[in-house]
Amino acid sequence: MNIDELTIKYIDDAFAIFQPTGKVHNVINRKFSGISFSLGGKLIYTHNGKDYVSDYNHALFHPIDSTYKWKCIEGGEFYVLNFISKNVTNLEFFLTF
Helix, strand or coil: CCHHHCCEEEEEEEEEEEECCCCEEEECCCCCEEEEEECCCEEEEEECCEEEEEECCECEEECCCCCEEEEEEECEEEEEEEEEECCCCCCCCCEEC
């Protein structure tokens, strides 16, 4: 899938949150698809044994129903948009762009 193929059908919420360095969080069966990014700070997401970076240079697509862990490597403010996609569901991978 290319990110330009994504069509958003419904937006659940959008928010900004500060995460401190060292914080770890586990997500089980994510309720919505999402896109996250940061203007400062760095998160490492681990999904199915593979690491994905979310920082100033890398936004991240999170598939609906995904299970993963993230760790904040560099504290900062992170932005998240949670949504339902019209044409992309049940992806089994993350996408950075």
